[in-house]
Amino acid sequence: MLNPVQERRSRLVGIALVCGAFACFSYLDTTAKYLNVYMATLQVVWARYTGAFVFALIVSNPLTRPELMRTRRPYLQIGRSTLLLASTCFNFLALRYLQLDQATAIAFSTPFFVAAMSGPILGEWVRWRRWMAIAAGFVGVLVVIRPSPADFNPAVLLSVGAAVCYALYAITTRLLSRSDSNETTLFYSNIVGVIALLPVLPFVWVTPHEPVIIALMLLTGFFGGFGHYLFVRAHRLAPVSVLAPFTYTQLLWVIVLGFLVFGQLPSAWTLAGSAIVIASGLYLLNRERKRAVAS
DSSP: OOOHHHHHHHHHHHHHHHHHHHHHHHHHHHHHHHHTTTSOHHHHHHHHHHHHHHHHHHHHOTTTOGGGGOOSOHHHHHHHHHHHHHHHHHHHHHTTTSOHHHHHHHHTTHHHHHHHHHHHHHSOOOOHHHHHHHHHHHHHHHHHHOOSTTTOOTTHHHHHHHHHHHHHHHHHHHHHTTTSOHHHHHHHHHHHHHHHHTTTHHHHOOOOOSHHHHHHHHHHHHHHHHHHHHHHHHHHHSOHHHHGGGGGHHHHHHHHHHHHHHOOOOOHHHHHHHHHHHHHHHHHHHHHHHHHHHO
16 A cells, blocks of 8 residues: 555646656657658568557566467457457558548547447447537537538548547457456557568568668657557556546647648647537546546
């Protein structure tokens, strides 16, 4: 047991780490959007997974710790990793056509999909107040998407697909937490992506020659691997309820990076929709916190 001072310090370190994780994820999306101009999206996804796999080998070294490769539920591990791969592919492809802030705002709808699917999959049913928050969050996503014939961009469906896949990934991660360690789950997340992309890589491969492009491919893997490492470390130091609100710092990062790298600023619609989505997400978090206290 930690004393109050140690617990407070642990939570502050966890908050700092999770903010660093979402900064890495923002840089990851930025490099992916930039690389999409120079190569196929699947090659960018391959660079992300291969770099993250190498990073995981260096950090956890499963070759000297073979227990990290042992899982009690191999099929669920493969299915979960496939969902993460699909989410990454959808997200990186969407970034070809959407601004960073648009794709990120739509990605914030993930908690609503998680809440909606937790009932039939996990038996954690949502009550009417949460359904109201989910409905409000969906309205916020619609504000960002603007599904009118004049303003609708079909690429937003890719971002929605990424959010749905990531929600299922989050649910299966929760199922696996009952049997496998975080390190084991992280190992399978990377290696399944690398193996699955190898057969298609020869058909899309474009050899990079510019040092900047090569460096960005390496950084894509680093930001993905290091971001997930910080994310896992943060959740060892602080409760989810403390860390979850800092997810939304990613929107600040992508607005700044979108302007500095691509000269893009968010529209009023994106900002308004993001505000609705964030408010709904924070309400859901508050309800979860009250439920945890009551139990």
